[in-house]
Amino acid sequence: MSNITKNRSNGNEEGAEQRKGPWTLEEDTLLTNYISHNGEGRWNLLAKSSGLKRTGKSCRLRWLNYLKPDIKRGNLTPQEQLLILELHTKWGNRWSKIAQYLPGRTDNEIKNYWRTRVQKQARQLNIDSNSHKFVEAVRSLWVPRLIHKMKDNTYTNTKASPPDSLGPILQDKGFTHESGFNNIDCSTSISMSQDLHKISQFMDLSDLETTSSLYFDGSQGRSSQCVSEDYSSFPCLEGDYMVATMGNSGILQMQDCYMADSTYEEDVTQDPMWNMDDIWHFKEYAYLS
DNA sequence: AACATTTTCAACCGCAGGAGT
DNA sequence: GACTCCTGCGGTTGAAAATGT
Numbered sequence: 083m084s085n086i087t088k089n090r091s092n093g094n095e096e097g098a099e100q101r102k103g104p105w106t107l108e109e110d111t112l113l114t115n116y117i118s119h120n121g122e123g124r125w126n127l128l129a130k131s132s133g134l135k136r137t138g139k140s141c142r143l144r145w146l147n148y149l150k151p152d153i154k155r156g157n158l159t160p161q162e163q164l165l166i167l168e169l170h171t172k173w174g175n176r177w178s179k180i181a182q183y184l185p186g187r188t189d190n191e192i193k194n195y196w197r198t199r200v201q202k203q204a205r206q207l208n209i210d211s212n213s214h215k216f217v218e219a220v221r222s223l224w225v226p227r228l229i230h231k232m233k234d235n236t237y238t239n240t241k242a243s244p245p246d247s248l249g250p251i252l253q254d255k256g257f258t259h260e261s262g263f264n265n266i267d268c269s270t271s272i273s274m275s276q277d278l279h280k281i282s283q284f285m286d287l288s289d290l291e292t293t294s295s296l297y298f299d300g301s302q303g304r305s306s307q308c309v310s311e312d313y314s315s316f317p318c319l320e321g322d323y324m325v326a327t328m329g330n331s332g333i334l335q336m337q338d339c340y341m342a343d344s345t346y347e348e349d350v351t352q353d354p355m356w357n358m359d360d361i362w363h364f365k366e367y368a369y370l371s
Numbered sequence: 372a373a374c375a376t377t378t379t380c381a382a383c384c385g386c387a388g389g390a391g392t
Numbered sequence: 393g394a395c396t397c398c399t400g401c402g403g404t405t406g407a408a409a410a411t412g413t
Contacts, residue, residue: 102382102383103381103382103383103407104381104382104407104408105381105382123399124398124399125398125399126397126398126399138398138399139383139384139398139399139400140382140383142399142400143381143382143383144381144382146400147380147381147382148381148382175402175403176401176402177401177402178400178401178402189400189401189402190380190381190382190402191380193402193403194379194380194381195380197403197404198378198379198380202378
């Protein structure tokens with residue numbers, strides 16, 4: 083079939099011949115150059131002015147899903163997968179909204195991930211992927227596996243140090259820096275995806291990939307105590323951010339602590355994916371297998 | 372190595388909603 | 393309010409790549 087088609091079906095496009103199908107290198111170059119000089123947006127105008135024989139829609143899609151410089155390539159990390167599972171529980175198939183919490187990932191990519199990986203799992207389990215039963219299966223089986231993967235990644239990483247950019251950003255947000263902490267109850271690691279979600283408000287998550295450090299906050303480690311080097315302990319309070327790496331089995335090596343100011347407020351108890359019962363439920367699965 | 376089957380993912384389509392007239 | 397145009401979203405398709413036999 084020809085890659086040229088005449089589009090007269092709606093008012094968006096001229097009757098001129100429009101190309102369809104895969105983009106060529108020349109088209110990509112043309113589009114990239116045009117946007118670098120004129121900026122994004124006004125896609126129909128762009129399509130006409132750039133000399134591309136494509137619809138505005140097609141140009142927009144190509145740019146946003148493929149050419150845009152900050153697009154992240156490669157497989158989704160366990161952290162990202164966990165976040166997708168969690169956010170889908172909240173919002174359902176609202177891919178663009180979910181994508182907002184995964185910098186560098188597109189709604190199309192997340193949608194593809196869901197359809198090819200998640201729904202495949204559902205089929206294998208013979209469960210409707212929109213059912214409550216499937217959500218339960220994800221919580222009890224898949225999430226612990228992802229958490230394990232995250233732990234493994236961290237465990238094997240020899241260059242585990244927090245990104246330099248994090249401290250200043252948090253301090254800029256009113257967090258007070260504390261140091262000298264050592265170990266912490268590993269149960270807290272259960273809340274990592276929630277923390278990534280929060281941290282993503284402050285910084286580019288891609289930084290986390292290069293360090294594999296764990297970031298968590300006191301609001302999720304409700305039962306845990308941070309233990310400092312002199313073995314005195316203090317509770318993790320809501321809004322505190324900790325930076326730690328996985329040391330030996332089950333122990334997180336605490337590196338930094340950013341104490342929230344007293345005005346910090348965020349109600350994480352409303353999050354359907356993470357409640358106290360679940361955390362203990364997950365723990366069982368995660369550490370039995 | 373050759374073919375069949377499955378998986379992945381880029382790109383398309385139709386629809387909804389907002390802005391402008 | 394009605395109409396057109398444009399943009400963005402979510403569902404779907406199908407070619408290419410990967411995997412299995």
